[in-house]
Amino acid sequence: MKQFVFLILVCISASWLPGYAQGKIWSLEDCIKYAVDHNIQIKQQTLQTRMQKNALEQSKMNLLPTINGQASHDYSFGRALDQNTYTFYNQTVQSDYFYLGGRTTVFNGMQNLNTIQRNKYELLAGEQDLQKITDNVSLNVALAYLQILLNKELVTANENQLNITLQQIEKTRKLVDAGSAARGNLLQIEAQAAQEEVSLVTMRNQLEISYLNLTQLLELETPAGFEIVVPDIHVDQNSIVSGNIDEIFNLATQTRPEIKSSELKLAASEYDLKIAKGARSPSFSLSHTFGTRYSYIKDLPMQSFEDQLKNNKNFGLGISMNLPILNGWQVNRNISNSKLAVENSQYALEGTKKQLYKDIQQAYTDAVAALKKYSASQKAVSSSEESFRYTEQKFNVGMITPVDYNAAKTQLLNAQSEMAQAKYEFIFKIKVLDFYKGLPLNLNTITSN
Structure with missing residues (x-):
């Protein structure tokens, strides 16, 4: 019943408003x-x-400054280099890389x-x-x-x-x-x-x-x-x-x-x-980077994921000039x-x-x-x-x-x-x-x- 009354009121309003606008x-x-x-x-x-x-x-x-991040997971097959120990292995090496860097225009x-x-x-x-x-x-x-x-x-x-x-x-x-x-x-x-x-x-x-x-x-x-x-x-x-x-x-x-x-x-x-x-x-700019990595070789003793990320951290800061x-x-x-x-x-x-x-x-x-x-x-x-x-x-x-x-x-x-x-x-x-x-x-x- 309430819905019916509401519908009637809506119809009356719709018919009245155009007349009001025209009037x-x-x-x-x-x-x-x-x-x-x-x-x-x-x-x-x-x-x-x-x-x-x-x-x-x-x-x-x-x-x-511009700041951008990058992450990657790589597989190396055959003779591969372990970036942590710098040792070559004839096994599949899995590596994770994490990078954060950017550039700031100085002048x-x-x-x-x-x-x-x-x-x-x-x-x-x-x-x-x-x-x-x-x-x-x-x-x-x-x-x-x-x-x-x-x-x-x-x-x-x-x-x-x-x-x-x-x-x-x-x-x-x-x-x-x-x-x-x-x-x-x-x-x-x-x-x-x-x-x-x-x-x-x-x-x-x-x-x-x-x-x-x-x-x-x-x-x-x-x-x-x-x-x-x-x-x-x-x-x-x-x-x-x-x-x-x-x-x-x-x-x-x-x-x-x-x-x-x-x-x-x-x-x-x-x-x-x-x-x-x-x-x-000439233009001068500063670059700033931070990176770390993780490597894994099956059946070989490796540091944990957290320890490798902590130990492999590296930072970079540079200045460049464009003439x-x-x-x-x-x-x-x-x-x-x-x-x-x-x-x-x-x-x-x-x-x-x-x-x-x-x-x-x-x-x-x-x-x-x-x-x-x-x-x-x-x-x-x-x-x-x-x-x-x-x-x-x-x-x-x-x-x-x-x-x-x-x-x-x-x-x-x-x-x-x-x-x-x-x-x-x-x-x-x-x-x-x-x-x-x-x-x-x-x-x-x-x-x-």
Whole structure:
């Protein structure tokens, strides 16, 4: 009975949890966090960073002495030498050998220490690369999120226009029935309504596509039931794009992960050069050994296993020097290639800074242009609304044709659409600039003034 009740509870929970997930309303912060947690590129770079950490730990362990053991059991047939008595016997001799030894690098041109430093900088650079991928994912999610908000406004604008047209159809139909208006006017307005329905369907399709794009960035299986928070975003008419390109660039060079990564990779390449130069230096190492053995010959008096191991112990300690003289010019070639790698890393850092400056320059210019466009669009919408109200009044009393009426309504819709597009383009560019300044990515504030 208890198992049956438990099974029912599990089934109820399984059916309730998906509905709960679908019923969740996602904020921009929720979307960014979820995308970062589930993005495949971020997971791959995380694994890469962990491998770089392992490489760093291994380079530190390489400073320790190496110790290895060996054991063997041998048979000697025919004329064989007993290693204990140094006597030859024409019998089978069984021997056991035990060995423990290793080597310690005393000096090798600082290559081990420089390898540790190189791996450390490569690990730090990998962490910055991980942050760069995270930032790119966050920006892409923010852009997709704002695209949904834009399409929602465009759908609402199209719905409002269609509702106005449907209301006008009812008014015109009554006038036609009363004989106060020509039937052609009604037909023209109905044709306009049909076109607006097509436009509305198109905008709804674009909204569905924008939902799909965002859910794909979040690695969700389906956009079904997915909904986002619609924040109250207001752009002040007196807004300005704060700061200038150089100020934002100076802030970005201190915080942006792509700059830090390039700087760290340059440092790593410099240590690679030191490693290559270290190969010119003589290397010194210590060797240390310990060994013992046991021999057994059938039908001959022999010491016990323990006594032989004790009496046959031997120790060894040595020092060796390796002096590179001529190795096919390999050392010099490695040094030359390392110098080229340092120079290439310097160019990479310079190129990253230039690309960052171009990106900031483009985002700043786009933000200024979008703000100007938004301000002009506000005036256009205000004028178009007033013009449409006047045109609608004239149409209601039969002073203008449906063609003029539809033209005024289309002009209003276009003005509203352009204003919405300029608004969200401005918001995104401002958020990009805030991102370069090191500010968090959210829609709570629009820091443009």
